[in-house]
Amino acid sequence: MTKAQTENILKLTGFLMATALVTGFLYISGWARLVFILVNLIALITTTSYAHRSATHGAVEYGPKTYWGLRLGFWITTGQYIYEWVGVHRWHHSDTEGKKDPHSPANEGIWQIQILNFLYYVRAARQSEKMEKFARDIKEKEDTWDRVLFCRGWLGLLVGIVVLCLLLGPVQGLIVSAMHATLYVFFQTSSVNGLCHFAHWGAYQSNPVLEYARTVWNDWIIGLFTGGEGWHYNHHVEQKSARLSRRRSEPDLGWYFILVAEYLGGATNVERPKLLLAA
Ligand SMILES: [Zn+2]
Numbered sequence: 001m002t003k004a005q006t007e008n009i010l011k012l013t014g015f016l017m018a019t020a021l022v023t024g025f026l027y028i029s030g031w032a033r034l035v036f037i038l039v040n041l042i043a044l045i046t047t048t049s050y051a052h053r054s055a056t057h058g059a060v061e062y063g064p065k066t067y068w069g070l071r072l073g074f075w076i077t078t079g080q081y082i083y084e085w086v087g088v089h090r091w092h093h094s095d096t097e098g099k100k101d102p103h104s105p106a107n108e109g110i111w112q113i114q115i116l117n118f119l120y121y122v123r124a125a126r127q128s129e130k131m132e133k134f135a136r137d138i139k140e141k142e143d144t145w146d147r148v149l150f151c152r153g154w155l156g157l158l159v160g161i162v163v164l165c166l167l168l169g170p171v172q173g174l175i176v177s178a179m180h181a182t183l184y185v186f187f188q189t190s191s192v193n194g195l196c197h198f199a200h201w202g203a204y205q206s207n208p209v210l211e212y213a214r215t216v217w218n219d220w221i222i223g224l225f226t227g228g229e230g231w232h233y234n235h236h237v238e239q240k241s242a243r244l245s246r247r248r249s250e251p252d253l254g255w256y257f258i259l260v261a262e263y264l265g266g267a268t269n270v271e272r273p274k275l276l277l278a279a
Pocket residue numbers: 052056057089093235239
């Protein structure tokens with residue numbers, strides 16, 4: 001199969017999944033739509049505010065109750081193991097767009113990352129020596145909750161699906177589970193690793209702060225639909241900042257969550273950005 005044929009199949013797969021998502025959303029009840037949006041928001045907030053900004057980059061620390069709630073939400077709504085998530089993501093930062101980047105559109109092609117991002121993630125997470133190198137600290141601070149429950153992503157997904165079926169009935173519960181998985185895996189996380197690293201639109205020319213970051217973008221729409229992760233250029237330039245946006249007009253749900261948690265006493269040592277970057 002030629003590269004062009006593979007790309008066409010991946011594009012068609014993306015189109016079919018987007019169509020299935022819209023059809024599913026129109027089919028399910030109003031209550032199921034509300035639950036679907038809520039589950040997706042929990043997945044986005046736990047991914048960006050806990051797994052990314054806190055566990056990976058140490059930009060914020062959470063109190064015990066908030067930390068436990070975030071781990072539970074991440075486990076049930078994403079089925080991912082934090083040790084592997086942090087390992088793969090720090091690996092990405094260690095050689096962004098370089099030959100060792102585990103999920104680079106520059107190396108693999110934009111549609112490969114946009115549609116098959118999860119395969120690149122799984123392949124990277126299986127390299128135990130890399131996980132040990134990049135996320136040893138995460139393993140070292142695991143508690144009983146992590147070792148018994150939260151390290152078993154498949155169990156979290158199972159619990160999540162059962163809860164949805166109890167809330168919505170088996171048919172709508174399974175449809176909402178499939179819709180959430182499709183949106184999160186194939187459109188939200190993959191857009192951050194794919195489109196936000198796709199050297200195509202040219203906006204990077206106004207932001208040549210870092211050599212490698214010339215292929216990293218900020219994108220308002222992706223920022224809106226990924227809990228703020230679309231401010232990806234800002235993030236690569238200032239990885240220690242808990243805020244990924246720089247202006248009030250820039251949607252950053254993960255940052256709003258951190259501000260509320262800080263106000264309520266559930267978050268401390270919140271790192272503010274030091275650079276005001278071009279929009
Ligand atoms: Zn990062």
